Amino acid sequence: MSSLNVDYRLYLVTEAYHPDQDDEYFRKVESALRGGVTLLQFREKKASSKILYDVAKRLKQLAQQYEVPFIVNDRVDVALAVDADGVHIGQDDLPADFVRELIGHDKILGVSAATIDEAVKAERDGADYIGVGAVFPTSSKSDATVITSEMFQAIRERVDLPMVAIGGITSDNVKDLKTFNIDGIAVISAILNQKDCEQAARRLLEVQIKSEH
Ligand SMILES: Cc1ncc(COP(=O)(O)OP(=O)(O)O)c(N)n1
Ligand SMILES: Cc1ncsc1CCOP(=O)(O)O
Ligand SMILES: [Mg+2]
Numbered sequence: 001m002s003s004l005n006v007d008y009r010l011y012l013v014t015e016a017y018h019p020d021q022d023d024e025y026f027r028k029v030e031s032a033l034r035g036g037v038t039l040l041q042f043r044e045k046k047a048s049s050k051i052l053y054d055v056a057k058r059l060k061q062l063a064q065q066y067e068v069p070f071i072v073n074d075r076v077d078v079a080l081a082v083d084a085d086g087v088h089i090g091q092d093d094l095p096a097d098f099v100r101e102l103i104g105h106d107k108i109l110g111v112s113a114a115t116i117d118e119a120v121k122a123e124r125d126g127a128d129y130i131g132v133g134a135v136f137p138t139s140s141k142s143d144a145t146v147i148t149s150e151m152f153q154a155i156r157e158r159v160d161l162p163m164v165a166i167g168g169i170t171s172d173n174v175k176d177l178k179t180f181n182i183d184g185i186a187v188i189s190a191i192l193n194q195k196d197c198e199q200a201a202r203r204l205l206e207v208q209i210k211s212e213h
Helices: 019-034 049-065 077-079 096-103 116-123 150-156 176-181 195-211
Strands: 008-013 039-042 069-073 086-089 109-115 130-133 163-166 185-189
Touching: 008 019, 008 049, 008 195, 019 049, 019 077, 019 130, 019 195, 039 049, 039 163, 039 176, 049 077, 049 150, 069 077, 077 086, 077 096, 096 116, 109 150, 116 130, 116 150, 130 150, 150 163, 163 176, 176 195
Parallel strands: 008 039, 008 185, 039 069, 069 086, 086 109, 109 130, 130 163, 163 185
Antiparallel strands: none
16 A cells, blocks of 8 residues: 555544453444544554454454555554554654564554654654654553644644644544644544544544634
8 A cells, every 4th residue: 555645634543452342342443434534543552462463354354344544553563464554653662764674665654753853753764654742631541741732833844744643632622733734633532432433533524624724
């Protein structure tokens, strides 16, 4: 998959997978895809490699059904094993230039950046997009720190790559990002903690479009 025409507008990052809630997990992801999610990331911090592989294969199939790219967080091995469309890595993961070598140029490489230096390096190392945040406080990632809007803007000015905002984004505060010239938002709880994930996704897309005008 070429990274050129990726639609970053609404990037869904998965919540923790629990085998005893398997049906519910996939039902919510599919509901969100129906609501218009444009990119799907499998983020799983605790599961065994076997579970990672099995869940990733099933998520990839779902993403394919809805024609959205499928990205694996952290685990390049799992991404390659299931032939995902890309990998997302952070500052504590394998180095981005090395990951680019491992996955080649046909796959999407996303890199987290919270400073200008990290963002500039990500671009140099071959990232296709950067994930920048946390833009708001979040309880979905225990070690996330909130960056200032000045930092966000400074990164935007220095890097030409598509930029996705992440962390604590909701349909209420998404309008506060409208001056930042972002390419999209990445969310977990704003979709997956809602009763109706399809409706939550649809609403986030709508609010984003409205706040562009
Ligand atoms: C789109 C996007 N942006 C940032 C992150 C955070 O990645 P990282 O800093 O490696 O933290 P973990 O998600 O691995 O805990 C992301 N996953 N996606
Ligand atoms: C993975 C990640 N990286 C920075 S904040 C965050 C969590 C995003 O989750 P939520 O959308 O629920 O705040
Ligand atoms: Mg990571």
